[in-house]
Amino acid sequence: MRITYFWRSVAKTINKKSYFFVNLIVASILIICLYFLASYGDFEIQDIFLKMSTVREEDDSADKFIKAEDNRNKGIKTILLWNTLFGSKDFYFGEGDIFRDCPINKCKIFNERDYLNVEDYDAILFHGNELSKYDVPLKREMKQFYVYVNLESPANRAIPYKYYEDYFNLTMTYRLDSDIPWTYNIIEDVKSGNFVAPSRDIDWNASRNYTSVEKAVDEMPSTILDIVRGKSKLVTWFVSNCYAKSGRMEYVQELSKHIGVDIYGRCGTSSCNRSRDCFGDVIEPNYFFYLSFENSFCDDYVTEKLMNPLRYNVVPVVYGGANYSQFAPPNSYVNALDFESPKELAAYLKYLSQDLRRYQSFLEWKKYYRVNGATKRAVCTLCEVLHKQKEPKMYSTLSDWYAKDKCPIQTHLNDVNKYATKITLMNRK
Incomplete structure (x- = not known):
């Protein structure tokens, strides 16, 4: 039985090898024929494929041109x-x-x-x-x-x-x-819907009928007044980039010595789930001020850091290199660079939070303008x-247009002057 099994196995192996060799021989003959046909025939096979490819490309290009x-x-x-x-x-x-x-x-x-x-x-x-x-x-x-x-x-x-x-x-x-x-957002006229800002040729004509703080507050919608009266916390900030070139973190660290600042995000101890409307649910009902601090001081660089709080009933505190009067309505924000130190800014924010009529005047612009995408x-x-x-x-020279002398305040920051203030601007002049 073992001998019989052995010879059957040998026969199968010979048959498999014979089949393999036959196929190998046939393939070799075909390759040789194609080679001679391509080399010595009336046409060259490679030209056929090249022409086919060229025709397809020309047809495709012609279709695109049409x-x-x-x-x-x-x-x-x-x-x-x-x-x-x-x-x-x-x-x-x-x-x-x-x-x-x-x-x-x-x-x-x-x-x-x-x-x-x-x-x-x-x-x-x-x-x-x-x-x-x-x-x-x-x-x-x-x-x-x-x-x-x-x-x-x-x-x-x-x-x-x-x-x-x-x-x-x-x-x-x-x-x-x-x-x-x-730009990151625009300001429109509430009545006409026309574009107003940002613009180098700005005209805040709609708000020029401001009369006094008292009248502005008396005309404030009751819903806004209720929100303002319900606020109990002073300053907040949402931030994830803790090492910005503007020195904003160093500024806030000094500011925090003189006024309470709740920091949300990677750089702070508080958090708000991204699935929530953090401005609507957390900031607007609780805080008087939001820090709209940019990561760099460059011409016209105003991002959602300003425009997000402007959509809500909270007063932004700006810190950046733009001319903010070209971006946001008059009396709608507090500019940190109007103060000689974070301590001086803190004192002003405390004053506003205690004088509700004056604070509410910073929201009066909403009767005339709105923020849009x-x-x-x-x-x-x-x-x-x-x-x-x-x-x-x-x-x-695109690089000159985009970058040369476009971030002047930035050049004055160093290991000694880690953040910018009104004094930084005065020294530039």
Whole structure:
């Protein structure tokens, strides 16, 4: 039995090997035939594949060109989002027809690079903080608009490559002198809904009929008065970046020696779950003041740190490098840089919290203005600029425009002067 089993196994092995060798021989013959056919025949096989590939590419390119021409004939400007904005593929612009309600709305936006030939987009938006010189378009038409997008201050996110000089045609940043200003929020007239701020050419005309603190308070809605009377705590601050270049943490540490400051977030001992409306549930009903302290002192750099508290019945205390009169209504905030020391600021905040009529006057602006999101306005301005500006200009030194001498207060901070005050501003002059 064992002998029989052995010979059967040998036979199976021989059959398997024979099958393998036969297949190997057949494959070798086919390869040799194809080689000679390709080398000495009337045509070359590699040319066939090359031509097939070329035809497909030409057809694809022609199809994209036709789509681009169709948009041009309809007067539609096409915009490509080259990279992401902090991971958001739509730059937080939203989905669908984002230009639908704009005064000039003939624009389309894409985040797929190959929807059109890259040189056929009317404009390409590049988020500066996520842009690499190794990942840029390989083709470019001179009529295209390359738009530099950035919402971070140059003190924190400098332009890293000289490669980008003589590269961009338009700017879309938080700066008010951008071609397309994209601020964190805007202020509108309550009655008309018209845009008011932020603006270099500001007009707070709606609030000029202020008469006196007493009248302003007498006209205050009862709901706001009830909220103010229910407040019992002085100052609060939500912060997670504990080592900002503006020296804000050092300022608050000194301020805390003279007035109570409750710090929420990674840098403090208090917390508020992100699923809650922390401003509505915690800050507005309990606190008189919120610290709207920026992480750097740069021109026009005003973020949600100011705009968030302005939406609620709480008075923000600002600390930054902007001209705040261009961003928020008169008598709507307290500026820390109006005081020579944190101790002096603390004394003023205590006074306001004890004089409710004076404190309530800081909320009177809400009868005339409201805070709204700024992204829609920026999107509409983008479309408008692309239609109105016929020839692309060029930022020959974008790094100078964005960063050079744009954070002057910042340069005065050091190991000795760790934070800024009114004295810092006086020394600059």
